Amino acid sequence: MRIISLSVDGIHQAAQRGLYNWLSGQDADVICLQDLRCLEYEMDDDIFHPKGYNAYFLDSGTQHYNGVAIYTRQLPKALIYDLGFPNNIDMRGRYLQIDFSDLSIGSFLAPSALNDIALQEAKAQFFDGLQAYLAKLSGKKRRDFIFCGNWAMAAQKADVSNPETQINQSGFLPEEQQWMAQLLQVGYIDAFRQSNKDKDEYSWWPSGTPDKGEAWRIDTHIVSSSLKKCVEYAIIYKNQLFSSHLPVIVDYDIEIESGY
Numbered sequence: 001m002r003i004i005s006l007s008v009d010g011i012h013q014a015a016q017r018g019l020y021n022w023l024s025g026q027d028a029d030v031i032c033l034q035d036l037r038c039l040e041y042e043m044d045d046d047i048f049h050p051k052g053y054n055a056y057f058l059d060s061g062t063q064h065y066n067g068v069a070i071y072t073r074q075l076p077k078a079l080i081y082d083l084g085f086p087n088n089i090d091m092r093g094r095y096l097q098i099d100f101s102d103l104s105i106g107s108f109l110a111p112s113a114l115n116d117i118a119l120q121e122a123k124a125q126f127f128d129g130l131q132a133y134l135a136k137l138s139g140k141k142r143r144d145f146i147f148c149g150n151w152a153m154a155a156q157k158a159d160v161s162n163p164e165t166q167i168n169q170s171g172f173l174p175e176e177q178q179w180m181a182q183l184l185q186v187g188y189i190d191a192f193r194q195s196n197k198d199k200d201e202y203s204w205w206p207s208g209t210p211d212k213g214e215a216w217r218i219d220t221h222i223v224s225s226s227l228k229k230c231v232e233y234a235i236i237y238k239n240q241l242f243s244s245h246l247p248v249i250v251d252y253d254i255e256i257e258s259g260y
Contacts, residue, residue: 004028005148009243010037019242032107032148036067058096068094068107085129108149113170138187144224155180159217191221195234208244
């Protein structure tokens with residue numbers, strides 16, 4: 001099973017840059033997109049509904065920001081919209097999940113505080129809620145999870161091009177690095193790093209242009225640790241630009257069937 005994940009900086013812009021033409025040749029079973037920046041009714045063009053895929057969208061509801069999508073070849077058993085956190089703190093990000101018999105795949109967009117430090121507290125509350133949510137899910141022994149998306153934070157020094165200058169930057173704060181490390185303690189792994197140990201593997205450039213300025217790896221697949229041996233191959237695709245982020249491609253030794 002191949003899953004591709006990409007934070008698109010606006011789905012219409014990414015489409016104009018050739019995203020869907022590229023996706024058509026990637027033989028992906030599931031495609032998870034984040035940061036659509038449009039409402040669902042604005043994606044009625046055929047290009048946003050590629051042949052052979054079931055398409056599911058979750059927009060912001062009223063405004064042109066955030067939003068996520070999932071394309072899947074196999075028809076899922078169920079859909080889950082958002083995370084259901086208290087006080088709607090999950091609405092600052094976006095989450096859409098498809099369920100099969102014993103596997104769930106989510107397209108995940110975390111809230112960012114990069115350009116507004118006043119939002120850091122709200123971001124921290126979101127991730128506190130997410131940690132409790134993931135810990136609860138890890139107890140479901142019969143179900144595995146794959147969370148694909150833009151996590152708005154880097155896990156360790158190897159994931160930032162100049163970590164010494166970025167240590168006080170939202171997305172690489174010590175408490176955020178600690179939060180990512182704690183994922184390992186509640187039953188999850190970084191699927192990309194499970195397969196790919198190469199240095200200088202970055203997925204996002206705050207400048208908006210890859211290869212210019214600081215580089216971060218904030219886009220990844222966080223998966224149940226029970227899937228550790230199922231990760232076969234992982235790469236960040238660098239040959240074509242669709243946004244300030246790059247696609248993350250992971251192949252899993254997993255089969256899913258329609259009708260579950």
